């Protein structure tokens with residue numbers, strides 16, 4: 001039985017079935033998003049996840065929240081792409097069985113989301129294990145201002161995200177394991193390295209006699225935007241002869257090695273043009289497209305050369321709104337005609 005193989009593999013570090021990562025995503029995946037199910041399934045896998053399920057269920061709850069954030073951000077970032085990060089027909093789970101750039105993006109975003117959700121819970125005081133980090137103090141030269149308030153402490157969240165999502169490479173040559181770890185780490189860096197210092201002035205009429213600053217995480221939208229850029233510039237890699245290092249192949253010149261923040265992948269992506277169960281593709285039939293662009297949502301690209309059909313729809317909207325004293329807003333209803341284009 002497959003799951004037994006995985007269990008043996010993780011617990012005793014024996015030689016693993018090649019599809020261990022894919023298998024893990026199918027049974028112990030936070031993408032399942034229900035802590036009860038994650039935990040029931042992770043029992044089969046044992047290891048760190050199972051330990052966290054038993055000892056820190058409130059953190060597993062945040063892991064699930066982080067995964068939810070990641071999926072909704074993925075759907076936003078990919079809304080104009082052929083594969084739009086849909087959860088229908090287990091599409092995501094199937095896409096994650098291959099080491100493509102899409103998988104790299106989802107893994108990194110999930111790891112960022114988990115860090116984010118745990119850190120937010122810490123700052124809100126929802127978890128006993130962690131709180132605001134007050135250790136960062138900074139005084140300007142004239143001694144006027146200092147850190148105060150709640151610095152969001154990403155270290156705890158980062159550790160928990162790694163504990164839950166990083167499967168240790170079970171063999172030196174387990175390329176898939178190395179890729180997963182690399183992309184997870186890149187995801188965490190996309191939050192942790194971009195904390196911002198937010199300052200507030202105090203004192204008579206804004207004299208800024210006293211300035212207090214706290215460290216905040218970027219918005220999760222910023223995190224998604226940054227990882228989407230990394231997705232666009234992802235490196236195709238293979239594993240070096242030493243079995244440890246990831247090295248870029250072909251397209252990239254050797255001088256440009258992927259840094260810790262770059263996403264890396266092994267397999268070319270499918271076109272996602274036609275439905276394919278195995279690849280997690282639902283095809284692009286009936287998808288909306290734009291005839292006037294040259295980006296990924298253009299009808300040329302989205303419809304894979306099959307053409308599209310156009311029609312008009314009339315939408316009703318509020319318009320010419322007026323504010324009436326006091327306190328009503330009165331609007332008229334206007335009709336607007338929209339052109340809609342869908343792939344054949």
Ligand SMILES: *[C@@H]1O[C@H](CO)[C@@H](O)[C@H](O)[C@H]1NC(C)=O
Pocket residue numbers: 089275281282
């Ligand atoms: C999803 O799966 C169902 C049943 O397996 C199938 O009928 C349906 O066409 C699939 N949807 C898409 C968009 O591929």
Ligand SMILES: *[C@@H]1O[C@H](CO)[C@@H](O)[C@H](O)[C@H]1NC(C)=O
Pocket residue numbers: 079082084086282283284285287
């Ligand atoms: C995502 O893609 C699927 C299948 O291609 C489609 O059914 C769905 O409407 C798309 N979702 C959005 C928000 O475009």
